[in-house]
Amino acid sequence: MTTDTAKAAIDAYLRQHETKGLLRLITCGSVDDGKSTLLGRLLYDTKLLFDDQLTALEGDSRRHGTQNGELDFALLVDGLAAEREQGITIDVAYRFFGTEKRKFIVADCPGHEQYTRNMATGASTADLAVVLVDARKGLLMQTRRHSYICALLGIRHVLLAVNKMDLVGYDPAVFAEIEAGYAELAAQLGIAQVTAIPVSALKGDNVSTRSTALDWYDGPTLLEHLETVAVSRAAQTLGFRLPVQWVCRPDQNFRGYAGQVAAGAIRTGDEVVALPGGARSRIARIVTADGDLDVAQAGDAVTLTLEDERDISRGDVIAGTASPPQVADQFAAHLLWMNDHALLPGRPYWLKIGTRTVSAQVTEIKHKIDVNTQDALAAKRLELNEVGVVNVSLDHAIPFEAYADCHELGGFILIDRQSNATVAAGTLDFALRRADNIHWQHVDVDREARARIKGQHPACLWFTGLSGSGKSTVANLVEKRLHAMGYHTYMLDGDNVRHGLNRDLGFTDEDRVENIRRVAEVARLMTDAGLIVLVSFISPFRSERQMARALFAEGDFHEVFVDTPLAICEQRDPKGLYAKARAGALKNFTGIDSPYEAPEHAELHLHAADTAPDVLAQQVIEELLKDEA
Ligand SMILES: Nc1ncnc2c1ncn2[C@@H]1O[C@H](COP(=O)(O)OS(=O)(=O)O)[C@@H](OP(=O)(O)O)[C@H]1O
Numbered sequence: 145m146t147t148d149t150a151k152a153a154i155d156a157y158l159r160q161h162e163t164k165g166l167l168r169l170i171t172c173g174s175v176d177d178g179k180s181t182l183l184g185r186l187l188y189d190t191k192l193l194f195d196d197q198l199t200a201l202e203g204d205s206r207r208h209g210t211q212n213g214e215l216d217f218a219l220l221v222d223g224l225a226a227e228r229e230q231g232i233t234i235d236v237a238y239r240f241f242g243t244e245k246r247k248f249i250v251a252d253c254p255g256h257e258q259y260t261r262n263m264a265t266g267a268s269t270a271d272l273a274v275v276l277v278d279a280r281k282g283l284l285m286q287t288r289r290h291s292y293i294c295a296l297l298g299i300r301h302v303l304l305a306v307n308k309m310d311l312v313g314y315d316p317a318v319f320a321e322i323e324a325g326y327a328e329l330a331a332q333l334g335i336a337q338v339t340a341i342p343v344s345a346l347k348g349d350n351v352s353t354r355s356t357a358l359d360w361y362d363g364p365t366l367l368e369h370l371e372t373v374a375v376s377r378a379a380q381t382l383g384f385r386l387p388v389q390w391v392c393r394p395d396q397n398f399r400g401y402a403g404q405v406a407a408g409a410i411r412t413g414d415e416v417v418a419l420p421g422g423a424r425s426r427i428a429r430i431v432t433a434d435g436d437l438d439v440a441q442a443g444d445a446v447t448l449t450l451e452d453e454r455d456i457s458r459g460d461v462i463a464g465t466a467s468p469p470q471v472a473d474q475f476a477a478h479l480l481w482m483n484d485h486a487l488l489p490g491r492p493y494w495l496k497i498g499t500r501t502v503s504a505q506v507t508e509i510k511h512k513i514d515v516n517t518q519d520a521l522a523a524k525r526l527e528l529n530e531v532g533v534v535n536v537s538l539d540h541a542i543p544f545e546a547y548a549d550c551h552e553l554g555g556f557i558l559i560d561r562q563s564n565a566t567v568a569a570g571t572l573d574f575a576l577r578r579a580d581n582i583h584w585q586h587v588d589v590d591r592e593a594r595a596r597i598k599g600q601h602p603a604c605l606w607f608t609g610l611s612g613s614g615k616s617t618v619a620n621l622v623e624k625r626l627h628a629m630g631y632h633t634y635m636l637d638g639d640n641v642r643h644g645l646n647r648d649l650g651f652t653d654e655d656r657v658e659n660i661r662r663v664a665e666v667a668r669l670m671t672d673a674g675l676i677v678l679v680s681f682i683s684p685f686r687s688e689r690q691m692a693r694a695l696f697a698e699g700d701f702h703e704v705f706v707d708t709p710l711a712i713c714e715q716r717d718p719k720g721l722y723a724k725a726r727a728g729a730l731k732n733f734t735g736i737d738s739p740y741e742a743p744e745h746a747e748l749h750l751h752a753a754d755t756a757p758d759v760l761a762q763q764v765i766e767e768l769l770k771d772e773a
């Protein structure tokens with residue numbers, strides 16, 4: 145189920161069952177812990193299966209024959225074909241079931257290590273986690289990782305289901321040892337409440353009916369616990385917060401701000417402030433599909449209208465004026481990295497928080513966390529499934545809350561700008577004061593003044609291409625000609641800058657990101673100084689070239705792709721580096737064992753293998769001066 149359809153289904157479900165208590169839970173466990181069997185058993189025992197599902201299950205169980213003619217409950221919830229083939233659960237599936245006492249929404253989370261991403265998705269909305277452990281195996285790395293993520297995302301209640309008790313002879317000592325081990329882990333992680341229950345999902349022991357085989361256990365069955373456990377979300381002491389999802393303007397006379405109330409309550413007539421802008425007004429109406437309300441409170445989906453016309457847009461937060469959220473652009477945060485490619489500090493990602501998306505960079509990895517021991521470990525990068533404590537810097541200040549206080553305004557995801565993949569889930573811890581203390585210095589002699597006195601339009605010519613493609617040769621020629629024509633120029637060349645400013649950087653991905661970030665900033669300063677800057681760096685990643693582009697005004701950045709095929713660069717090999725790289729004596733060499741991402745929308749594409757350098761230089765000059773003609 146995609147998130148949107150899942151949300152729609154949840155909303156529909158909620159409308160149907162508004163009057164009953166509701167528990168949102170997630171199930172976490174390793175591939176073979178019996179998660180699907182347990183869920184199937186719960187659905188079956190609570191009689192929420194439809195007859196046709198049951199018939200299909202009986203047929204499937206006979207065909208697959210894994211349980212000697214008995215019903216195989218795993219087949220019921222392992223609905224996806226791919227999942228059955230691979231024997232792993234591959235996405236979060238939301239399932240609904242209910243008893244007389246309570247209704248439940250279960251995020252069925254994946255067990256396979258590389259799918260923690262889905263687990264984080266499920267955990268972000270859950271009140272309680274069912275953590276499954278195979279009694280024969282005890283606590284695994286997975287158990288620790290999943291519990292850590294639950295704690296990170298603010299889950300305070302864990303039901304530890306010690307499963308497959310039948311396979312350890314229903315031995316109380318086995319159960320006691322696992323229970324004690326988990327209690328220690330939960331204490332480390334700050335999980336407030338753990339209830340351990342010995343079960344056999346396959347046999348049905350202690351799932352919804354008590355088992356005589358487990359007569360030494362006198363606690364609740366799994367279902368009894370789920371029906372009665374009192375869960376509290378994070379303390380809701382915050383004032384009113386509504387992240388604006390949508391500005392509703394059906395006609396000239398109506399302007400409403402729609403969204404779901406994330407915290408607190410508001411009445412008509414109350415004063416509110418819209419952040420980050422700071423505009424104030426009073427609530428005129430609280431509109432819903434079922435008529436106007438006097439009060440809107442946490443969880444309500446409403447459309448607010450204000451007494452005054454204000455400039456408020458999607459992503460803004462409308463808040464009560466008594467204690468509005470802070471606004472900041474630099475944060476300390478926890479990050480769970482969920483992508484095969486490591487996190488690269490300095491690379492721009494999209495950060496989506498509440499209803500807002502902004503550009504953001506991880507400026508520093510403070511340390512990563514060993515999910516086994518909670519120890520802080522030094523780290524330069526974060527790999528798949530690793531958790532780190534980081535500093536994040538945003539391009540725009542946003543209203544926020546610490547995740548501990550409000551999930552909606554403190555939980556975020558990072559999105560790769562090239563692939564649009566969600567690469568991390570994170571939680572804001574606190575704002576860095578630094579954000580408030582650095583201000584732009586006003587200067588009287590500005591870029592325009594400097595450009596005017598030089599009689600030119602400042603610009604950046606950004607040459608990118610493989611080593612040996614001809615970047616320096618062409619850039620040199622271009623600079624010579626511009627100089628001869630009276631332009632003020634400066635050339636930044638990879639080989640040279642790496643001897644000075646970037647002397648501390650090598651050729652790992654993260655060092656290249658930092659290399660380009662610094663050079664782009666320097667190039668920007670030089671255009672502020674009124675110059676035409678020629679930048680000649682391999683600059684192999686699209687993301688960083690895009691980051692560089694974003695520093696300049698529209699039209700001032702000219703990306704020049706010096707396109708010479710690898711085979712020809714290798715033939716030229718003026719510095720003998722390709723030979724070294726092929727011999728294995730030089731690691732991370734672009735084109736050999738480090739990637740080059742060719743530009744897709746360069747302003748100029750030079751076919752540099754079969755054209756003379758002076759012809760190429762002329763093409764660059766024409767591109768630069770095309771608007772001056
Ligand atoms: N491992 C590895 N990979 C690529 N290049 C290497 C490497 N080691 C040294 N060199 C030399 O460094 C020059 C590239 O530096 P850049 O700063 O342009 O590289 S990057 O933009 O950070 O990727 C590059 O110069 P050019 O040949 O002028 O491009 C090489 O001479």
Ligand SMILES: Nc1ncnc2c1ncn2[C@@H]1O[C@H](COP(=O)(O)OP(=O)(O)O)[C@@H](O)[C@H]1O
Pocket residue numbers: 609610611612613614615616617618680716718752753754755756757760
């Ligand atoms: N257009 C071209 N045609 C043929 N050879 C070229 C051309 N441009 C550059 N070269 C040669 O290729 C080699 C690498 O050029 P260089 O400018 O140092 O590349 P880069 O700066 O991209 O590493 C040099 O020996 C140079 O003389």
